[in-house]
Structure formats: structure tokens, C-alpha cells
Amino acid sequence: MPAHFLATLPNFLAYLGTALALFAVFVTIYLYVTPYDEVALIRNNNTAAAISLSGALLGFAMPIANVIAHSDTLLDLAFWGVVAGTVQLLAWMLARVALPNLQEDIAAGRAAPATFVAALSITVGLLNAACMTY
Numbered sequence: 001m002p003a004h005f006l007a008t009l010p011n012f013l014a015y016l017g018t019a020l021a022l023f024a025v026f027v028t029i030y031l032y033v034t035p036y037d038e039v040a041l042i043r044n045n046n047t048a049a050a051i052s053l054s055g056a057l058l059g060f061a062m063p064i065a066n067v068i069a070h071s072d073t074l075l076d077l078a079f080w081g082v083v084a085g086t087v088q089l090l091a092w093m094l095a096r097v098a099l100p101n102l103q104e105d106i107a108a109g110r111a112a113p114a115t116f117v118a119a120l121s122i123t124v125g126l127l128n129a130a131c132m133t134y
Contacts, residue, residue, distance in 0.1 A: 018074050019064050022081035026060050026088070033089060035103045048106045048114035055118025059125025060088050066129035080132050084125070091124040092117070 030053075031038060041049035063084035064077070071077050095117045096102055105113040 014074055015068050015077065018077050019068060019081075022064060022078070022085070023057075023061065026081075026085040027057070029085065030056055030060075030089065030092070034092070036107050038106075041107065041109075046106070046109045048109045048111050051111060051114040052106055052117045052121075055121035056088055056092065058118075059091065059121035059123075059128075060084055062122075062125040063087075063129040063132050066132050070133055084128055084132075087124060087128045088121060091121055095120055 036049070038049045038053045042053070064081055067077050067080040067084075071080070099105065099113050099116065102113055102117070106117075
């Protein structure tokens with residue numbers, strides 16, 4: 001194995017660990033903030049909950065991936081990870097305003113509102129990621 005790969009392995013592990021920690025914190029907060037239990041709904045084969053949550057996860061991961069590609073320090077990653085999570089939570093709050101019956105719709109397994117929430121989350125994540133390119 002080339003020495004370069006061994007020399008960069010600690011940085012890889014540090015960035016991966018930080019990204020996974022940010023992801024875990026985001027998921028925990030997101031699941032706490034939403035008024036329904038996505039995990040239980042998904043376990044009961046609720047496609048709407050899976051669609052909605054998947055969009056939020058992708059919408060968060062895109063800016064994180066972009067920051068990893070462009071950041072100089074783990075502190076950059078941590079800071080922009082908090083920003084990315086906050087923006088995703090704001091997008092979800094916007095969806096709640098646009099769709100006042102969202103809680104009931106997701107619990108009932110309605111795919112159309114869930115798809116809208118997922119698309120909104122992914123779109124906001126993509127724009128968020130682009131804004132974090134410096």
C-alpha cells in the first residue's frame with residue numbers, strides 16, 4: 001500500500017467519524033422534532049414516512065459531502081454541519097406550513113405529501129450544498 005494512502009488514512013477516518021456523528025445528531029433531532037414516529041411507521045411499512053425521512057437524510061447529507069470536499073478543518077465541517085441541519089429543519093417547518101395536515105397525511109401513509117416533503121428537503125439540501133462551496 002503506498003505511503004500516501006497510509007498517511008491520509010487518519011484524516012479520512014476523522015472526517016468520516018465527524019460526518020457520521022453529525023448525521024447521527026441530525027437524525028436524532030429530526031426524529032424528535034417531527035410529530036410522528038418515523039421509525040415505527042417505517043417498521044409498519046408506511047411508505048410515506050420512508051419517503052419523507054429519506055428526503056431529509058439526503059438533503060442533510062449533500063451539504064455535508066460538499067463541505068468535506070471543500071473544507072480545510074474538522075471545525076469547518078462541524079460548523080457547516082450545524083448550519084445544514086438547521087436549514088433542513090427550517091425546510092421541514094416550511095413544509096408543515098404549506099401542508100397543515102402533514103402529520104395526519106404521513107401517519108396515514110399518503111405518498112403525495114411525503115414526496116413533496118422529500119423533494120423540498122433534497123432541493124434545499126442541494127442549494128445549501130452549493131452555497132457552501134468556497
